[in-house]
Amino acid sequence: MDTLRALELRHSVRSFTDKPIEGDVLATLQKLVAEVNKEAGLHIQLVVNQPKAFDGFLASYGRFKNVQNYFAMVGPKKDAEKVGYYGQKLVLEAQKLGLNTCWVGGTHGKDNNAYEVGKKEKMHILIPVGYGTTQGNPHKGKGLDKLVKTGGGLDEDPAKWPEWFAAGADAALKAPTALNQQVFTLSLDKKDRVTIKESVGIMTGIDTGIVKYNFEVGAASKGCTKVQWAK
Numbered sequence: 603m604d605t606l607r608a609l610e611l612r613h614s615v616r617s618f619t620d621k622p623i624e625g626d627v628l629a630t631l632q633k634l635v636a637e638v639n640k641e642a643g644l645h646i647q648l649v650v651n652q653p654k655a656f657d658g659f660l661a662s663y664g665r666f667k668n669v670q671n672y673f674a675m676v677g678p679k680k681d682a683e684k685v686g687y688y689g690q691k692l693v694l695e696a697q698k699l700g701l702n703t704c705w706v707g708g709t710h711g712k713d714n715n716a717y718e719v720g721k722k723e724k725m726h727i728l729i730p731v732g733y734g735t736t737q738g739n740p741h742k743g744k745g746l747d748k749l750v751k752t753g754g755g756l757d758e759d760p761a762k763w764p765e766w767f768a769a770g771a772d773a774a775l776k777a778p779t780a781l782n783q784q785v786f787t788l789s790l791d792k793k794d795r796v797t798i799k800e801s802v803g804i805m806t807g808i809d810t811g812i813v814k815y816n817f818e819v820g821a822a823s824k825g826c827t828k829v830q831w832a833k
């Protein structure tokens with residue numbers, strides 16, 4: 603499965619079967635985590651067979667069922683955007699392996715014995731991963747007219763946008779955001795630089811990273827392998 607297809611099939615899944623993550627699938631995820639940590643300077647940890655962080659009141663309030671495994675998204679305090687970007691990479695790679703995920707910033711408990719958080723680091727967010735009891739459902743989202751600002755390098759008529767930008771924006775619409783808030787806008791200047799702006803919301807740093815990753819996957823499907831981000 604290619605990454606764009608995984609992006610299209612990914613929806614938040616909050617309920618998991620008993621099937622453990624093991625063998626080649628586990629080894630692949632662990633290798634990916636090690637690669638991402640090396641590239642990004644993060645301290646992400648894959649926690650398996652340790653349900654405690656999703657055993658308590660907050661997790662059941664959040665309708666989480668049978669979460670046995672998760673990525674503990676630990677990293678430098680300032681690196682929320684990186685956590686979003688590289689976390690979404692892990693989410694889409696997990697999807698390709700037949701797994702399901704959900705970003706969880708609020709509705710989880712703690713398990714201090716399951717992952718390490720170094721000095722100057724923070725546990726930004728958890729991402730449950732496992733074999734879902736369902737594949738989830740597409741979120742209801744805002745349209746391109748709300749999320750893309752025309753002008754600069756973008757005509758008012760979406761049919762005249764560069765193909766790579768249109769594909770990137772379409773993939774960005776499908777990105778998970780906290781509370782499905784989608785408080786970002788995308789624009790393009792005359793030098794083909796893309797800007798993403800967040801208005802007021804929660805966890806917008808993480809959202810920005812996730813949206814950027816999705817945008818890049820969409821743009822790459824139309825041959826743009828290096829998106830120039832204006833900020």
Ligand SMILES: Cc1cc2nc3c(=O)[nH]c(=O)nc-3n(C[C@H](O)[C@H](O)[C@H](O)COP(=O)(O)O)c2cc1C
Pocket residue numbers: 612613614615664704705706707708709710727738739740741776777778779780781782805808809812
């Ligand atoms: C930064 C972030 C934090 C989130 N926190 C929670 C959470 O605490 N509890 C929860 O059930 N879902 C949480 N979600 C999942 C969103 O509600 C979900 O991604 C959004 O509704 C869009 O749905 P989709 O992922 O199926 O496309 C979070 C998502 C993001 C990106």
